[in-house]
Amino acid sequence: GENVEQHPSTLSVQEGDSAVIKCTYSDSASNYFPWYKQELGKRPQLIIDIRSNVGEKKDQRIAVTLNKTAKHFSLHITETQPEDSAVYFCAASRRGGNEKLTFGTGTRLTIIP
Amino acid sequence: GAVVSQHPSWVICKSGTSVKIECRSLDFQATTMFWYRQFPKQSLMLMATSNEGSKATYEQGVEKDKFLINHASLTLSTLTVTSAHPEDSSFYICSAPTAGGVGELFFGEGSRLTVL
8 A cells, every 4th residue: 555754753944944844655656645734633734735747836835846756745835934833744645536545644843933 | 615524523431432423524425535543643544434325444453343434425424433442532533525536635623532
């Protein structure tokens, strides 16, 4: 089955600086890579996703890059703000029909004011 | 976006009792729902895939007789933790994909179970 590794497990960034979180996956058939933000005690919220037919996607301060050959993808948050502090999870799946998501281990991001 | 509602949001029960958690898709039909379990400061681990009108598919290591899943309609899946023990205490979250299973995955609010 799919195995998703995520690094780092914790990350502290000065407000205004950029944060980068990296994930690798094992299943070459995976073609959908979402990123979720989870605040304490709450449900995960999708913040951005990318499909395997593109290499980069951007939404305001958030971007995701995908390297299919190396089987890794990264989340980039620029101009970080205190409200970006949360746990971020990457995930991977084969989309095309109710395929399950395999989550990374999570990164606790702390933005230092 | 689509709405997935989960109930109860938290429950405390005595060891040996059974607890039922409901997951509803409020504005779309879900032939499939996923049940995850999350321990404190850990990732979401898939427990099982709930299939409307048929048996659930359990992940390796998950006891199907302990975690009963029923997907009786296109908008409701239930997870029953039978004979709960303290080690079953966890955050249980359901999710459902939209658009016939290929769309975005929406999560319920989660249910925090504490077994005394």
